[in-house]
Amino acid sequence: MLAEIPEENVIDRLGLESRLEEARSLIASVPEEVIVNKARLTFRGPPVVGSHGIVADFAAVAAGSFAKAVTAVAASISDNLRDKGPIPNRQENQLLITGTAIGSFGFEFELPNPDNNEIFPVRSKAEDALQKIKELFRLAANGTDDEVAELIDEIHPRAVKNAAEFLEYLAENGAWCGVEFKDEYFRFSNIDQLRFSADRLKEDNIDERDESYRGEFQGVLPKGRAFEFKKSGDKNIIKGKVGVKIDDADVLNRKFLHQAVNAEFHVIQFGKGQPRYTLESLDNISA
Amino acid sequence: MIPEWNMAGVLPPVSPGLPGAHPNRSPYETDLDHVIDQFATSPDRIKMLKGLLDFRLELSKVGITKGFQWLDESFLENVEDLESRSPRDIDVVTFYYLPEGETQQSLLIKQPALFQSSNTKD
Structure with a gap:
């Protein structure tokens, strides 16, 4: 618009230049990144x-x-x-x-x-x-x-x-x-x-329960928070995960590795799927 | 004649009840008396309208007496209801005939502050 206004129309140009400056100032004041999800x-x-x-x-x-x-x-x-x-x-x-x-x-x-x-x-x-x-x-x-x-x-x-x-x-x-x-x-x-x-x-397709076992923790992946627990008198291994309430999953390696303990796990089973075991608290482990 | 604010708190694009192509539409042609009657509803608004009148007086002092103005911005909206505040300003675009014997340059020399929006806003 400014380009089309003759140079001698100084008042017309002044008005538009002022608005252009205002627009530039407004754009410059917008934060760089406003991501709204x-x-x-x-x-x-x-x-x-x-x-x-x-x-x-x-x-x-x-x-x-x-x-x-x-x-x-x-x-x-x-x-x-x-x-x-x-x-x-x-x-x-x-x-x-x-x-x-x-x-x-x-x-x-x-x-x-x-x-x-x-x-x-x-x-x-x-x-x-x-x-x-x-x-x-x-x-x-x-x-x-x-x-x-x-x-x-x-x-x-x-x-x-x-x-x-x-x-x-x-x-x-x-x-x-x-x-x-x-x-x-x-x-x-x-x-x-x-x-x-x-x-x-539906609720009746989700089974939630607590199960206790005696056995030994075989190890925990500190970052992945996955554990293996060997049940006493049973060659089967329970594979599960360490719950979020336990800050440092590695504590299982330091304090309980290969020690006979009683452990209570929170179990969720969906439909006919495999049960999923979670150790929710260190209080659920006892000698 | 300016219609009342609609539910959105703004002037409707076409006067209510009229077909969409009707000429009685925004920008609504009116005179200053009606603008004052309709919008001078609070001390803050009255202050802004006085500012507009002062600006028009200054224009007439340099010989600008023929033309029209567009008014816009929050003054023309029901911001008291929408945003619980007074309007901040009136946006004015002035279309005028150059006074006899004047050019834009000669006018600007006479009253440079009058044509700087940063001055007239205040």
Whole structure:
């Protein structure tokens, strides 16, 4: 515009030059990197009218149920989630609806950002939670029981229950969904696949128990946190992992290696998959 | 005639109730009396409008008496409701006829501060 204004039109130029300077100043003041993570949740089925709209009742409950599942999974990642009571840190892990998502119909969510003033900013728990939920849906639809068990082992059963409740609500309404995050997405193919997945994630398909054994720890990988435990009088080896409450997994090598002990493990078994063993606390080891 | 703010707290693009192609649309043609009647609703807004009047007075002193102005920015929005604050400024674009016998250069020499937005904003 400035290039097209004759030099003698000094007032016209002055006005535009002033606005150009203001625009440059505004651009310069924007932080270099403002990454806002967004996720999209879209729905198909009877409550959805193409990419035109969605039944309000359904959308309100479904969006709320999904957001609840995210906060529950985020809390479980922080190891704060208990079997009952309010979901901890719910406000910090709240999703923000920032728009609608097209391609059927749904919502665009903004995730809470980590504190950008931190020297080493960490990824928000909500981001991890969303990845896990997307993966949980994918594995519930297509994965083996062992693959699902491995993921469920990382998430508190209550959080899995919240995710399952979301799917059950969709199933009740004949709807299915897709989740997109960080340029990757998973979408249920149809209502049958969603119902199949919802059934798989039901509480009665997840067996959670504590089991005690006498035996000897054969070793622990300090970084990988995987252990082997040989049961007394049995050539079978229990392979499991050291839970997050034990800061230094290597303590098992230092204090308990090849010593006869009683150990209690938390066991999760999904469907017909292999049981997964976790040593949750050093208090669960006794002589 | 300027319509009322819509639910989004801004002036609607077309006067309510009229078809989308109707000429009664933004920017709404009006006079200063109506602008004052509609928007002088708080001490902060009154102060800004006085500033606008002062600016127009200075323009008339250098002979600029024919033309029109576009008004925009938070002054034209219901920021008191939307953001619980007073408007910060009025954005003004002035379209004017050069006074008889003047050029842009001669005007600028007469009153350089009048044409610097950094001065007139204050």
